[in-house]
Amino acid sequence: MLASLDWSVLWQRIFHPDHEFVLALWRTIYIAVAAQLLGVILGLIAALMRMSRLAPLRLLSGLYVLIFRGTPVIVQIFFVFYGANLLLGVTIIPNSVNLGVFQLDGKAFAGILALGINEGAYMREIFRAGIDSIDKGQMEAAKSLGMPSGLAMRRIILPQAARVIVPPLGNEFNNMIKTTSLVAFIGVTELFQNAEIGLSQTFKPVEYFLSVAFWYLVLTAVWSVIQAWIERKLAVSERGEELSWRERIAAAWTPVAAWGRGAR
Amino acid sequence: MDARRRLGQGRAVSSNDLCVRAVDVDKHFGRLHVLKSVSLDVAKGETVCVIGPSGSGKSTLLRCINHLETIDGGRIEVNGHLIGYRERNGKLVEDSDKNIAKQRCEVGMVFQRFNLFPHKTALQNVIEAPLKVRGEAKERATRVGEELLARVGLADKRDVYPGKLSGGQQQRVAIARALAMRPALMLFDEPTSALDPETIGEVLAVMQELAEVGMTMVVVTHEMGFARRAADRVVMMDEGQIIEVGTPEHFFTAPTHDRTKQFLSKIL
Numbered sequence: 001m002l003a004s005l006d007w008s009v010l011w012q013r014i015f016h017p018d019h020e021f022v023l024a025l026w027r028t029i030y031i032a033v034a035a036q037l038l039g040v041i042l043g044l045i046a047a048l049m050r051m052s053r054l055a056p057l058r059l060l061s062g063l064y065v066l067i068f069r070g071t072p073v074i075v076q077i078f079f080v081f082y083g084a085n086l087l088l089g090v091t092i093i094p095n096s097v098n099l100g101v102f103q104l105d106g107k108a109f110a111g112i113l114a115l116g117i118n119e120g121a122y123m124r125e126i127f128r129a130g131i132d133s134i135d136k137g138q139m140e141a142a143k144s145l146g147m148p149s150g151l152a153m154r155r156i157i158l159p160q161a162a163r164v165i166v167p168p169l170g171n172e173f174n175n176m177i178k179t180t181s182l183v184a185f186i187g188v189t190e191l192f193q194n195a196e197i198g199l200s201q202t203f204k205p206v207e208y209f210l211s212v213a214f215w216y217l218v219l220t221a222v223w224s225v226i227q228a229w230i231e232r233k234l235a236v237s238e239r240g241e242e243l244s245w246r247e248r249i250a251a252a253w254t255p256v257a258a259w260g261r262g263a264r
Numbered sequence: 265m266d267a268r269r270r271l272g273q274g275r276a277v278s279s280n281d282l283c284v285r286a287v288d289v290d291k292h293f294g295r296l297h298v299l300k301s302v303s304l305d306v307a308k309g310e311t312v313c314v315i316g317p318s319g320s321g322k323s324t325l326l327r328c329i330n331h332l333e334t335i336d337g338g339r340i341e342v343n344g345h346l347i348g349y350r351e352r353n354g355k356l357v358e359d360s361d362k363n364i365a366k367q368r369c370e371v372g373m374v375f376q377r378f379n380l381f382p383h384k385t386a387l388q389n390v391i392e393a394p395l396k397v398r399g400e401a402k403e404r405a406t407r408v409g410e411e412l413l414a415r416v417g418l419a420d421k422r423d424v425y426p427g428k429l430s431g432g433q434q435q436r437v438a439i440a441r442a443l444a445m446r447p448a449l450m451l452f453d454e455p456t457s458a459l460d461p462e463t464i465g466e467v468l469a470v471m472q473e474l475a476e477v478g479m480t481m482v483v484v485t486h487e488m489g490f491a492r493r494a495a496d497r498v499v500m501m502d503e504g505q506i507i508e509v510g511t512p513e514h515f516f517t518a519p520t521h522d523r524t525k526q527f528l529s530k531i532l
Contacts, residue, residue, distance in 0.1 A: 135379070137375060140332055140373075140375070141380075142381075143365070143368060144332065144368055144371070144373035144442070145369075145392070145397065145445060146366065146369035146397045146445060147365060147393065147396065147397055148362050148365040149361050151396060155392065155396060156392075
């Protein structure tokens with residue numbers, strides 16, 4: 001079966017990617033980063049709303065999670081891109097968005113919006129778990145020193161909760177990198193769409209999808225290193241038994257190591 | 265000291281001399297009636313120890329004084345300012361987060377479980393509120409913070425994280441942290457109950473020194489020795505009510521209430 005692979009195509013897509021491909025890779029990266037950023041912001045806002053004194057805000061936060069965690073993300077992407085147009089009769093997604101430094105394609109904008117809103121629902125749960133993991137006495141101590149809730153949250157609770165929040169946040173971003181492939185369905189030319197275009201011209205799906213898988217793997221592997229570094233940075237000296245970041249990377253690569261040992 | 269002792273013996277005190285004025289405070293936890301119309305006045309410079317069996321409402325009363333707990337009835341004033349509420353059309357409504365935060369600046373609190381910020385060093389714990397709440401300059405806050413750490417005997421621990429300090433040391437940092445806001449009143453919620461017997465003494469010594477220099481203090485405690493030495497007045501609570509108030513001499517020689525006698529006989 002391997003014999004039927006066209007190695008030259010695969011090699012070329014891995015080692016000599018063309019200009020179009022680099023553009024597609026760049027789109028995948030910025031869509032993932034922007035959507036994750038939006039998700040983090042929305043998730044934090046929703047987590048804070050959940051703790052509000054005002055019942056309507058708490059309800060809104062709950063509904064947000066219920067709806068966006070409870071429906072498929074591909075449906076949400078379609079809704080954002082086509083739905084508003086068809087339902088309301090107005091175009092809320094512009095053809096392109098001018099960001100000063102570069103023009104953001106309207107479809108990519110819709111993709112970022114949909115993925116970000118979806119991600120926010122998951123991030124709310126992660127923020128909630130992180131904030132809830134901090135002893136109630138911390139908030140009481142901060143308040144007894146005269147800190148308003150917002151300041152106490154920013155200076156005392158969130159910095160401690162970050163240790164609990166960052167590992168699952170890293171997982172979410174790993175997921176996000178791969179989930180961006182869904183915006184291919186509204187016509188954004190990112191990694192996956194780029195492969196689809198290529199294979200429709202060459203009829204070599206195996207080579208193209210293998211190369212796509214390879215590049216997603218590169219992105220997530222690079223991210224796992226960055227994540228290990230961030231977690232290391234966050235590990236405060238208060239507890240002596242923190243893993244070094246080499247050990248963290250090693251832990252992330254355990255399956256590979258185990259496979260290596262098994263082969264010997 | 266004598267002047268303060270006299271204040272405690274039931275003599276009428278003008279409201280200008282009052283630090284805490286709690287009037288008919290009611291508090292429920294669900295169906296449980298934890299404070300039943302409790303009234304307590306604390307004069308400026310006075311040290312009041314609150315004793316009583318667990319579940320008697322003494323910690324809850326203390327936590328109401330800086331509005332860590334809401335109250336269902338009555339009112340609490342510190343230095344003449346209503347705490348946690350504001351009057352609107354003759355009714356009390358809960359005040360805004362910002363205003364409550366301002367009121368709390370006047371009231372320092374020390375907790376049973378210290379509640380130091382584990383991601384900050386001893387000094388950072390002490391200067392956090394002066395920097396971020398009062399907006400003090402870093403040099404000034406640091407200088408005051410170092411003085412306070414020296415005062416509680418921990419000058420050499422300024423850059424140590426709480427996790428590396430003993431319980432007694434943590435509690436002394438917590439006292440310094442509360443003092444850094446220059447409060448008019450200090451509340452202590454069983455400050456030695458979570459400590460090893462050997463470290464209790466060092467914390468009580470710091471508290472006694474505070475009492476002697478005239479800090480107004482309300483101390484919920486089971487340390488009868490401390491109550492005897494440092495208190496101007498002792499308040500006995502049982503089942504959500506204050507059942508006896510008096511000087512330490514009165515309490516430890518001739519308590520009048522049966523419930524007080526019974527409690528003291530068990531604890532002494």
